Amino acid sequence: MPSAVFFSGTVQVAALSNFLPGELDAIARQVQTPFYAYSTQAIRERVASLQHVFRGLDVRICYAVKANSNLAILQLMALHDVGADIVSLGEMQRSLKAGIPAGRIVFSGVGKTADEIDAALAAGVWRFNVESVDELHLIQHVAQERGASARAAVRINPDVDARTHAKISTGKAENKFGVSIDEARRWFAASASLSHVQLDGLHAHIGSQILDLEPFRMALQRVEAFRRELVGAGHAIASVDIGGGLGVTYRPGVDKPVDIADYASLVRETFAGFKGTLALEPGRWLVAEAGVLVTRAIRVKHGSDRQFLVVDAAMNDLLRPSLYDAWHEIVPLHGRDEPDVAYDVVGPVCETGDTFALGRVMPRCEAGDLLMLGGAGAYGASMGSTYNSRPLPAEVLLDDGRYAVVRRRQTLAEMMAGEQFPQAWHET
Ligand code: LLP
Numbered sequence: 001m002p003s004a005v006f007f008s009g010t011v012q013v014a015a016l017s018n019f020l021p022g023e024l025d026a027i028a029r030q031v032q033t034p035f036y037a038y039s040t041q042a043i044r045e046r047v048a049s050l051q052h053v054f055r056g057l058d059v060r061i062c063y064a065v066k067a068n069s070n071l072a073i074l075q076l077m078a079l080h081d082v083g084a085d086i087v088s089l090g091e092m093q094r095s096l097k098a099g100i101p102a103g104r105i106v107f108s109g110v111g112k113t114a115d116e117i118d119a120a121l122a123a124g125v126w127r128f129n130v131e132s133v134d135e136l137h138l139i140q141h142v143a144q145e146r147g148a149s150a151r152a153a154v155r156i157n158p159d160v161d162a163r164t165h166a167k168i169s170t171g172k173a174e175n176k177f178g179v180s181i182d183e184a185r186r187w188f189a190a191s192a193s194l195s196h197v198q199l200d201g202l203h204a205h206i207g208s209q210i211l212d213l214e215p216f217r218m219a220l221q222r223v224e225a226f227r228r229e230l231v232g233a234g235h236a237i238a239s240v241d242i243g244g245g246l247g248v249t250y251r252p253g254v255d256k257p258v259d260i261a262d263y264a265s266l267v268r269e270t271f272a273g274f275k276g277t278l279a280l281e282p283g284r285w286l287v288a289e290a291g292v293l294v295t296r297a298i299r300v301k302h303g304s305d306r307q308f309l310v311v312d313a314a315m316n317d318l319l320r321p322s323l324y325d326a327w328h329e330i331v332p333l334h335g336r337d338e339p340d341v342a343y344d345v346v347g348p349v350c351e352t353g354d355t356f357a358l359g360r361v362m363p364r365c366e367a368g369d370l371l372m373l374g375g376a377g378a379y380g381a382s383m384g385s386t387y388n389s390r391p392l393p394a395e396v397l398l399d400d401g402r403y404a405v406v407r408r409r410q411t412l413a414e415m416m417a418g419e420q421f422p423q424a425w426h427e428t
Contacts, residue, residue: 018042019372019398021333024294027403028370031394033296034313035409036381038068040076040399042290043377047080050282053264060126060279062106064244065091067283067378068291072397072406074098077286083126085244085281089116092123102126106241106279108155108203110135110176117142117150127151129203129241131178136187136197143196153201153241154184156226158219162207162245165324171206171219178204181226188235200236202227205243208284213258213266216245220270227274241279242267248288250375251327260285284378291377293318293393294333297369298348306344309365314347315354316387318373318380322353329374330357338364345371349388381407391415 018039027037050061062083065074069091074084075098083104084095095105102124107116110131117139120128130136130152143150157178160171170177179187184202191199206219220242227237246263249255271278295313302308320326330345341364345356356373365371384392391410396403 018290019292021335021370021372023398023401023403024292024333024372025370027396028294028296031396031405032409033294033370033393034311034317035294035394035396036291036376037294037396037398037403038070038073038287038291038377038406040397043073043076043287044080046286046290047077047082049260050280050286051080053261054267054278054280057268058277060104060277062104062241062279062281063286064281064283065095066382068287068380069094069382070395070406071098072395072404073287074100082286085283086125089119092120092125096123106153106203106281108205108281112138114138114142118146121146121148121150127153127201127239127241129153129155129201130199131155133179133183133187136194136199140194140197148196150197151201152197152199153203153239154179154187154199155203155205156181156184156223158204158206158222160206160215160219160222162210162215163212164207164209164247165326167324168208169206170208171204171215181222184226185229188230188233191235201239201241202230202237203241203243203279205241205281206245208245209247210245211247211255211257213262216242216258216263217266217270220267224270224274237274237276239277239279240271240274241281244281244283244285246282246285248284248375248378250288250329252329254327257285286378288375288378291375291380293328293373293376293380295371295373297365297367297371299367300343300365303344306359307341309343309345309371311345311347311356311371313356313373313393314349314388314390315351316349316385316390317347317393318356318376319383319385320379321356322351323383328356328376329372330360330362331372331374332363332365333370333372334363334365336363340364349390386410386415389415 062085063077064085078099087109105125108129155178159173295311298310315322342359347354394409395407397406
């Protein structure tokens with residue numbers, strides 16, 4: 001369900017459909033800038049529409065925590081019966097703390113350690129999505145040591161081009177994720193030797209910000225064909241996890257996301273013969289468009305041939321433009337009728353890559369004006385750092401005309417916590 005598109009001057013502004021400039025301005029006075037704001041309503045709507053299109057199917061939605069791991073967002077997921085897809089013990093702790101039951105948690109990732117596997121078994125996570133034979137044997141070993149049985153799915157690398165940015169493509173044979181169908185076949189053939197691992201699931205996740213149904217179709221068909229083959233060979237397959245990857249509109253009129261109803265139809269058709277549990281791991285689709293990053297212009301710098309709009313948010317707050325050349329809407333909230341100017345919108349960090357946009361045309365701004373960066377609800381705060389010793393920004397949740405601070409701005413003391421001058425020297 002794409003968000004409505006609003007207009008600011010001549011510019012289409014999707015992000016404004018969830019936020020009123022006046023309320024962001026009022027919050028900015030309270031919490032200072034930069035800060036992330038998330039719309040509870042927008043997240044609820046996404047969750048509800050995903051649940052709606054899959055109604056009647058045995059589906060578990062396991063939110064990809066990495067997209068936005070704020071406890072308040074996770075609590076919102078818990079309240080709406082959404083589970084979690086985690087890749088670290090930190091994400092597990094957050095999920096449990098926010099009220100997501102362990103039985104609704106899937107554990108993905110290529111680098112699970114023995115300690116992580118042990119802690120996940122102790123917590124009772126639903127399932128491990130296993131990415132290598134070494135990991136499979138480690139899970140068997142750790143489960144045996146603790147006298148537990150681990151449920152496991154093999155992550156298939158279906159060798160499908162997701163037609164997205166190379167850095168967020170995961171389903172090609174050259175990517176580090178998952179194993180080939182040939183290798184997975186061997187795992188199942190030898191699965192009787194796994195006394196403490198119940199290998200009865202399949203998993204595939206081919207990439208992120210996918211705007212086209214075809215890569216999903218190809219990947220899911222390969223997974224389903226393999227599932228049938230396995231069942232034919234006498235293996236019970238209880239769950240199939242179809243990953244995340246659904247793209248969103250960062251650039252109105254340019255990004256054309258997959259219609260969620262079409263996606264659900266594809267899943268229903270492809271898995272019509274499957275009687276087990278389907279798992280989904282959406283991250284971005286649930287939260288990206290529900291969030292904005294609000295920043296204040298520090299100054300306009302007139303370069304020899306460019307106009308730089310220097311804002312108080314930077315690449316440490318929102319890394320996507322620097323890392324992936326990602327396009328985010330940038331909307332001045334001053335509301336004045338100003339002529340359009342082409343700005344390079346940059347942050348204060350000492351890197352040329354600390355650039356949110358090049359030559360972006362928008363109504364003229366001046367020092368002190370607030371601006372909003374759209375599509376910042378996913379992979380925004382969760383990828384933040386304190387680079388250049390900039391404390392992590394505040395995060396607020398909006399609901400029905402009210403807001404709550406769900407992460408207060410980090411203090412300088414908190415930023416330095418844990419560091420110390422050498423107090424004791426130990427022999428190596
Ligand atoms: N499941 C697995 C196993 C994943 O690796 C991911 C994302 C997801 C689910 C969720 O994918 P989504 O529904 O959000 O597309 N930092 C990048 C995105 C990296 C995605 C990594 N894996 C960005 O800002 O675009």
